[in-house]
Amino acid sequence: MIEDELIKIWQSSSKQERVKFEKSKLIIELQSSLRRLNKWWNYIELSETVLAVFGVLMALILLFKIPFVLTKVAIGLIMISAIYLIIKYLSIKKFKPSDLEENYLNYLKKTKGYLQAQKKFLKTYFYWGILPVYPILLLFNISIWEKIPENFITLLILINIATIGIGVYGALLNKKRIKKEIMPRINSVSQLIKKLEQ
Numbered sequence: 001m002i003e004d005e006l007i008k009i010w011q012s013s014s015k016q017e018r019v020k021f022e023k024s025k026l027i028i029e030l031q032s033s034l035r036r037l038n039k040w041w042n043y044i045e046l047s048e049t050v051l052a053v054f055g056v057l058m059a060l061i062l063l064f065k066i067p068f069v070l071t072k073v074a075i076g077l078i079m080i081s082a083i084y085l086i087i088k089y090l091s092i093k094k095f096k097p098s099d100l101e102e103n104y105l106n107y108l109k110k111t112k113g114y115l116q117a118q119k120k121f122l123k124t125y126f127y128w129g130i131l132p133v134y135p136i137l138l139l140f141n142i143s144i145w146e147k148i149p150e151n152f153i154t155l156l157i158l159i160n161i162a163t164i165g166i167g168v169y170g171a172l173l174n175k176k177r178i179k180k181e182i183m184p185r186i187n188s189v190s191q192l193i194k195k196l197e198q
Contacts, residue, residue, distance in 0.1 A: 122178050
């Protein structure tokens with residue numbers, strides 16, 4: 001009964017009112033989608049930052065405990081890499097739009113820029129977040145190779161393989177996140193911007 005009445009109201013409404021309704025529906029769906037994405041992004045940002053801070057603290061302790069110069073250099077480079085990772089994550093925040101934008105269209109345009117910054121960040125992660133770690137890992141291995149007991153060499157090789165595997169998995173996961181999470185939202189925002197500009 002209520003559905004029939006709603007259908008009649010819909011059919012009797014003007015085209016302009018229908019367009020307003022469609023815009024409102026798109027806005028509500030987009031806001032819900034963006035809230036989920038922001039929660040996910042905040043979680044990723046927080047966990048990566050905590051891991052990087054933990055890595056810096058562990059590296060700082062090891063820096064004073066390990067007596068080998070080349071190993072100290074490798075640990076110092078790991079610390080620099082972790083700090084750079086934190087700065088890189090925090091640099092994305094400058095693109096995040098405020099909820100208090102002067103108008104909704106401006107908010108959407110800034111949201112699109114924020115999503116594109118996230119996309120670029122995830123897309124290039126392999127080059128600035130993982131690739132620099134491998135030479136440091138190699139330097140670390142060279143610096144301790146002859147100084148560790150023979151029964152630890154297998155463990156060291158397994159740690160290296162795991163590090164490389166985690167890096168490749170992370171890069172592939174970021175590609176998937178771009179395709180499934182970021183791109184659909186960029187397309188939705190673009191579509192809504194187009195509708196609002198008409």
